[in-house]
Amino acid sequence: MANRRKVDYEARGAYWMMVLPAFIIYLLVMAFPIVLSIVLSVSNYSGGQMFGGTEKWGFAGFGAYAKVFADPLFWNALKNNMYIVAVSVFGQIPLGFFFAYIIFRRTVRWPDFWQSVLYVPNIISVIVVALLWQTVFSPHGPLAEVMNAISRHSFEKQLNVLFAATGAAVNGTFAPNDSLVTGLLKLVGTAGANMFENPFPELKDLLLSFQGSKIPEVMQALCNLFVPGWSPEFLNRPDVAMLPVLFVILWMYTGMYLILFLANMQKIDVQIIEAARIDGARESQVMNYIILPALTGTIVNSAILAISGSLSSFALVFAMTGGGPNHVTEILAIYMYNKAFLGASNFPLANAISLIMVLISFILIIITKQLEKRFGGKEE
């Protein structure tokens, strides 16, 4: 009896020695901040030393929450979070599933290659991703260069035809005539004509000044004059600034869902599929009756990961747009960050936002538990 009791004590001691280090750190990093945010969100704390400081702070009511809910920027940020979730649910998850499916069913060769390539964006730092795409979408980025090169190229082609038809090119040098001027005015349309007060004579004078020049030079000059420079102002235009962000999110995480789905498809017994095919099942039937049912849990799991992921996609948006222009690409985490660190710190407000995000997470956890009951068990 005494002996057993001794064993119990030893086990209990060992248990706590093993659990406590992890549990204390967990409480410090997860639980305590939640408590702190509850306290601060209903206080008038405005920075500085929290305890024993000169500035007194205390309970100040629920004004911070009222302010958050009355702030259109909060709803805008929440909407952007929803957009990110929507891109995941309607973009990444179906695409990831499609890619996993065609790899799993060997529709495409080199499964390892595709899988590896599509996962690369997950491996490199979000900062690299954000700054890379920021440059791509910038007004003078490679997109602009490609688009402008294309429109110049097609304009040059049209000029070539026009030069040949009007006989304006004589032995590689330029010899303008009236029909060229008419043709050119027709080609550039109203946009080009608007450049001149009196189109025909003015353009003719201009062309005559090139008399005897080499054809490529003339082409170059005409392109500069008439081909409008296109620039993708996505990131500067409030109405579309969110699109590049959503595109990059789609680009980044589709590979992750591909890996998730593929790993779970590979758990399906291939013999079942082969037997079904031999019995005359069509590919669509294999999909509907074997693969989809086996992956229901994974799909639900992915949707939940997508929502919790949208709450933590701070770094990408922060580095790519910083929430701008004019707050339109702010997501909840950025909105919170800006309230705390941009301009005058408003810690009660920032903590209220933090707590709202935590509550969204908790709602998510409850939904997960419910879904788990319905779909039964874990499929990972």
Place this chain on the structure above:
Amino acid sequence: MSDEIKDTAWTRLGDFLGKFFAYFIMVIFALMTIYPLFWLVMNSFKTTSEFQISQLAWPRAPTFDNYKQAWWMGDFALLFPNSFIYTIGATAGIIFLSLLAGFAFAKIPSRATKPIYASFVVGILLTTNTLMIPLFLEMNLLQLYNTRAAVLLVYIGSGLPTAVYLATEYVRSIPTALVESARIDGAGFFKIFMKIILPMSIPVATTLAILNITGIWNEFALINILVSKTELKSLPLGMFKFSGSLSTDYGKQFAALTIGMMPMLLFYIIFRKQITKGVAAGAVKG
């Protein structure tokens, strides 16, 4: 008979179109991944003025100057050791602590297991990004702001929920008889942990290492609010420096991004298979 032939012909056409469509989308997506990264590396060898003339052309006179200057301006000589310290320190901490707790949860009966283990599982969906501001204030309160300890603490704490879940599930699958017979032979719990559990947990430890190494190496949001001293910064923070006033100095920016992205790319090339497996195993919702 002829119907059957027609049928197979149609099926073949369908198969062909399906294959074509599958390859088409796959190739587009793959190019969208490979080309931008290739473009980034290629332009890191151009001077900024050459970049502005043409962003798509091959560099005319490849130069390493960008790298030299980016290395110096970005303080990469400081950032690399820091990134290693944070990544290795936090990953080792997460693995050790989660296996320790997982062993206790799985093999030492206690009434405390249910609530404590459940609280860890809840944390899986609770991302620390949402707690950025209170964490910042807490670290100030504990006077840990601008210390390595704060970064390590937060990284370990963030990684623990998933790790404890995976470790506990794994240790549960180790036969209890092994632990019991060692107990009868007089071994203490810590000895059992070091001699039996730890060596047997290498698979789950590998998964945890894979999951956390990539995550922590690339982490930005939290370390961004925890440290402001250059001596304590990690690679992502260093790269971000090139987005501000240096953002139009494309050559140097791209060189900095290339420097920052290479270690993980190499890590991925070497451990591709394990990473893929680890990601699938680690995507748990609790």
